[in-house]
Amino acid sequence: MASMEKRLQKELQAMTKDPPPGVQVDQESCSRVMNEWIVDLEGATGTLYEAEKFQLQFKFGSKYPFDSPQVTFLGPNIPIHPHVYSNGHICLSILTEDWSPALSVQSVCLSIVSMLSSCTEKKRPPDNAIYVKTCSKNPKKTRWWYHDDTV
Amino acid sequence: MGNCFQSQNSDDISLLRGSDAPDNGHGQEPLPQPVGPPPPYQEAEVVPVYHPSPNVSRPASQLTEEEQIKIAQRLGLIHHLPMGVYDGTSKKAKECVICMCEFTFGDTLRFLPCMHAYHKDCIDDWLMRSFTCPSCMEPVDAALLSTYETS
Numbered sequence: 001m002a003s004m005e006k007r008l009q010k011e012l013q014a015m016t017k018d019p020p021p022g023v024q025v026d027q028e029s030c031s032r033v034m035n036e037w038i039v040d041l042e043g044a045t046g047t048l049y050e051a052e053k054f055q056l057q058f059k060f061g062s063k064y065p066f067d068s069p070q071v072t073f074l075g076p077n078i079p080i081h082p083h084v085y086s087n088g089h090i091c092l093s094i095l096t097e098d099w100s101p102a103l104s105v106q107s108v109c110l111s112i113v114s115m116l117s118s119c120t121e122k123k124r125p126p127d128n129a130i131y132v133k134t135c136s137k138n139p140k141k142t143r144w145w146y147h148d149d150t151v
Numbered sequence: 152m153g154n155c156f157q158s159q160n161s162d163d164i165s166l167l168r169g170s171d172a173p174d175n176g177h178g179q180e181p182l183p184q185p186v187g188p189p190p191p192y193q194e195a196e197v198v199p200v201y202h203p204s205p206n207v208s209r210p211a212s213q214l215t216e217e218e219q220i221k222i223a224q225r226l227g228l229i230h231h232l233p234m235g236v237y238d239g240t241s242k243k244a245k246e247c248v249i250c251m252c253e254f255t256f257g258d259t260l261r262f263l264p265c266m267h268a269y270h271k272d273c274i275d276d277w278l279m280r281s282f283t284c285p286s287c288m289e290p291v292d293a294a295l296l297s298t299y300e301t302s
Binding site: 003006007010011063065066067068096097098099100101102104140 | 202204205206208248249250251252273276277280281283285286288
């Protein structure tokens with residue numbers, strides 16, 4: 001859909017020109033396919049994840065921005081965090097039921113960075129083992145239970 | 152209201168038939184099938200797709216009764232939201248956050264009760280999924296009803 005591509009172009013421009021601190025779009029990934037981005041994240045200084053490097057994958061459907069993007073951690077370093085499963089899935093309400101088309105790649109990255117920054121203890125979600133074994137590949141198909149607003 | 156179902160103009164067909172008429176009766180060999188009934192409509196019937204909630208797409212034929220009512224109510228309420236044409240005088244609204252494009256002269260805008268403005272086509276598409284303002288997450292129907300009560 002043309003309007004979706006146009007918006008993604010605008011977002012890419014903004015992310016390249018004025019990226020949030022510790023966030024960088026992998027330009028090469030976007031040039032291959034416009035609807036799949038890789039974003040490099042760096043843990044903020046003074047937090048449990050300081051100097052750690054992470055990768056996020058964004059997949060945009062044809063109904064973006066009306067439908068939320070599919071966002072997961074990727075690669076060898078998946079942050080150990082109570083809302084991040086070992087397969088990279090993230091339990092974050094703005095990625096499903098609290099999504100709004102006014103949100104963007106930039107605001108999603110900021111939310112994830114702040115989710116990591118506010119963490120006080122590095123641990124996996126309590127149901128990690130069973131979730132990773134039974135979940136769908138697409139985290140948007142999970143019926144997330146947002147039980148903890150503090151982190 | 153009343154213009155939800157725009158009637159198709161059927162004049163083109165009658166004009167085509169009319170131009171055939173003078174040829175008859177001039178001794179010309181009639182065509183093998185002069186004026187038969189039109190061939191049965193071949194195209195697969197297009198069922199409109201609705202979004203009872205964001206990230207959920209369902210053809211109209213598979214909506215529950217509750218969802219049908221919800222969508223009918225939304226359609227009705229959307230028509231009560233004020234519209235306008237962008238004339239450049241508003242200093243506040245400059246960009247539609249849904250498509251991330253700046254408003255240009257002559258764009259049709261829609262205004263929500265919270266005073267946020269969007270391109271009509273952009274916001275109507277979202278309101279059919281979720282009856283909230285993308286910018287402030289204010290439920291539009293509650294705000295709409297309270298303006299009725301106070302005025």
